[in-house]
Amino acid sequence: MRSAGLFRLFVAGYLVLFFAYLFLPLVFMVAAAFNASRFPTMLPWEGFTLQWFWGFDARGRPTGLFQDARMGAALLNSILIGLGVICLSVPLGLAGALLLTSLRSRWKGLLYAVLVSPILTPGVILGISTLIFWQRAFDLGGGLFLAVIGQSTFIASYCMLLFMARLERFDRTLEEAALDLGASHLQMVRRILLPYLRPAILSACLIAFLQSFENYNTTLFVIGAEDTLTINIATRVRLGLTPAVNAIGVLFIAATVLAAIGWALLRRRETVRRERPAAAPAPKLAPARA
Amino acid sequence: MSELFRRFGRPGGGSILATAALWALLLVVLPQLTMVELSFRPNLPAVARGGPEDVWTLANYTALWTNPLHRTIFWQTIWSSLLVTVLSLLVCYPVAYHLAQEARGDRALLLATALVIPFWVNEILRTFSWFLILSRNGLVNRVLLGLGLIEEPLALGGVGAVMIGMVYAYVLFMIFPLYNALESLDRNQIEAARDLGAPTWRIHWRIVIPHAKPGIAVGCVMTFMLAAGTFAVPQIMQSLPGGTNARWFTQIIYSYFFDGGDWNRGAAYAFALLALCLLFVAAMMRIFRVGLADIAK
Numbered sequence: 001m002r003s004a005g006l007f008r009l010f011v012a013g014y015l016v017l018f019f020a021y022l023f024l025p026l027v028f029m030v031a032a033a034f035n036a037s038r039f040p041t042m043l044p045w046e047g048f049t050l051q052w053f054w055g056f057d058a059r060g061r062p063t064g065l066f067q068d069a070r071m072g073a074a075l076l077n078s079i080l081i082g083l084g085v086i087c088l089s090v091p092l093g094l095a096g097a098l099l100l101t102s103l104r105s106r107w108k109g110l111l112y113a114v115l116v117s118p119i120l121t122p123g124v125i126l127g128i129s130t131l132i133f134w135q136r137a138f139d140l141g142g143g144l145f146l147a148v149i150g151q152s153t154f155i156a157s158y159c160m161l162l163f164m165a166r167l168e169r170f171d172r173t174l175e176e177a178a179l180d181l182g183a184s185h186l187q188m189v190r191r192i193l194l195p196y197l198r199p200a201i202l203s204a205c206l207i208a209f210l211q212s213f214e215n216y217n218t219t220l221f222v223i224g225a226e227d228t229l230t231i232n233i234a235t236r237v238r239l240g241l242t243p244a245v246n247a248i249g250v251l252f253i254a255a256t257v258l259a260a261i262g263w264a265l266l267r268r269r270e271t272v273r274r275e276r277p278a279a280a281p282a283p284k285l286a287p288a289r290a
Numbered sequence: 291m292s293e294l295f296r297r298f299g300r301p302g303g304g305s306i307l308a309t310a311a312l313w314a315l316l317l318v319v320l321p322q323l324t325m326v327e328l329s330f331r332p333n334l335p336a337v338a339r340g341g342p343e344d345v346w347t348l349a350n351y352t353a354l355w356t357n358p359l360h361r362t363i364f365w366q367t368i369w370s371s372l373l374v375t376v377l378s379l380l381v382c383y384p385v386a387y388h389l390a391q392e393a394r395g396d397r398a399l400l401l402a403t404a405l406v407i408p409f410w411v412n413e414i415l416r417t418f419s420w421f422l423i424l425s426r427n428g429l430v431n432r433v434l435l436g437l438g439l440i441e442e443p444l445a446l447g448g449v450g451a452v453m454i455g456m457v458y459a460y461v462l463f464m465i466f467p468l469y470n471a472l473e474s475l476d477r478n479q480i481e482a483a484r485d486l487g488a489p490t491w492r493i494h495w496r497i498v499i500p501h502a503k504p505g506i507a508v509g510c511v512m513t514f515m516l517a518a519g520t521f522a523v524p525q526i527m528q529s530l531p532g533g534t535n536a537r538w539f540t541q542i543i544y545s546y547f548f549d550g551g552d553w554n555r556g557a558a559y560a561f562a563l564l565a566l567c568l569l570f571v572a573a574m575m576r577i578f579r580v581g582l583a584d585i586a587k
């Protein structure tokens with residue numbers, strides 16, 4: 001019993017350390033965004049300022065994030081690519097999932113391996129192979145279109161896994177009943193299958209967009225001369241410009257915290273509604289692959 | 291296949307099949323094959339392509355072995371990625387265990403939410419936050435200077451800094467698979483072992499860890515793949531003072547594509563990296579006796 005008590009104490013201390021490790025860097029980054037110091041640092045503290053969001057320096061030059069037109073253009077590109085990835089990945093993932101759940105032969109294993117392999121492939125290699133193939137086969141260079149293609153290579157696989165997980169619990173007799181009762185195939189899909197898949201489609205859209213928005217390693221190779229938000233951030237970080245980078249971090253963290261709180265409240269309501277207070281939450285969000 | 295047509299009819303089944311086939315071919319199989327094919331050809335100007343000099347060659351691969359700098363960076367990348375993987379596993383195991391087995395109700399929800407937050411702040415900003423801590427005017431140097439322990443700011447860059455950044459950037463890819471695996475472990479098994487007098491370490495060694503095997507395999511595969519294939523983390527951490535020696539293999543590949551203009555050599559290097567990652571996946575699947583369906587979740 002003594003060893004178990006000691007172990008518990010150790011775990012508690014460890015958890016505190018772990019969460020400090022996880023959050024302190026983010027706290028410093030946020031703090032530095034409000035520091036008047038010219039360098040992105042929290043110490044020494046030179047006074048509170050909002051000039052890294054919107055403001056001017058002593059010589060009247062704009063210093064803020066929101067005054068940067070390139071930033072706006074990059075954000076717009078990121079959103080366009082994200083929407084393109086949704087339009088491509090979700091149908092691809094859905095087709096893959098429907099095909100795989102209808103296959104029984106030995107081809108199933110092979111096709112499954114091919115379609116999930118991009119998840120296990122490093123992002124840079126997906127970018128490189130996309131760049132080479134489209135350049136050689138269609139004489140297409142890097143740009144927004146190729147970014148959509150390159151990112152969809154692995155995002156479609158994530159979508160497919162989401163759909164397959166939902167289809168696993170699907171009662172196939174519903175489909176057969178509809179067909180037996182004279183519904184056309186199209187009617188069956190529209191009235192039975194798609195309504196059942198609705199939650200999975202929504203989460204696939206969300207995850208596809210977020211994954212695309214955060215992606216860096218694949219995008220870097222296929223984006224050509226264009227700019228996206230992550231590419232822009234990386235350039236700023238590398239050139240070590242001003243705390244405007246930290247201001248981006250603040251916005252990212254604020255958005256994430258809000259979304260996480262909303263998600264937690266939603267889950268909590270669900271657990272209460274199902275009257276399973278003991279059930280641990282299962283955060284099965286797919287990780288964001290940069 | 292007939293089942294597909296029975297379910298969706300001829301036009302429906304046909305379009306599903308065509309869509310999936312296009313995906314597999316245009317986005318996965320053909321790009322990879324093109325990359326491999328390119329890697330076995332010499333780098334020629336466009337006019338000489340298909341000419342007498344355009345023959346199969348291993349030169350792009352032998353270059354990786356004969357160039358001592360590239361070979362060193364290749365092994366350093368692999369070795370560091372392995373270390374990052376092991377470190378992440380050690381760091382994450384207690385947290386995942388606690389979250390899955392000990393925390394309950396609102397507390398578990400709070401912890402899970404707290405984990406999700408850094409998860410969605412992107413890789414570059416996560417790395418940047420550690421860059422700020424280790425930089426010349428960063429927190430570590432400021433604190434050490436303030437305490438009078440050092441006279442001059444330390445140059446904290448190097449392979450170690452890159453690895454710190456990576457463990458930080460990728461811990462969550464380890465935690466979530468571990469958590470998903472451990473969540474399904476029946477707590478009665480642990481209670482029974484404890485009642486029968488097993489010490490804590492043995493409970494973990496004989497019950498918890500064997501149960502977590504698929505999660506360990508998935509977490510290790512994801513972390514290794516991300517670490518070996520990252521471009522962002524070393525790129526940022528290199529800007530630290532003293533960090534220029536911490537080159538990553540992906541950076542060599544990048545420079546062949548965009549600085550040197552030798553796509554063939556770049557493709558060969560990329561394929562070498564991919565082959566090593568696939569080898570790692572295969573090894574993990576064998577060691578932990580898990581299938582592809584367990585890994586890709």
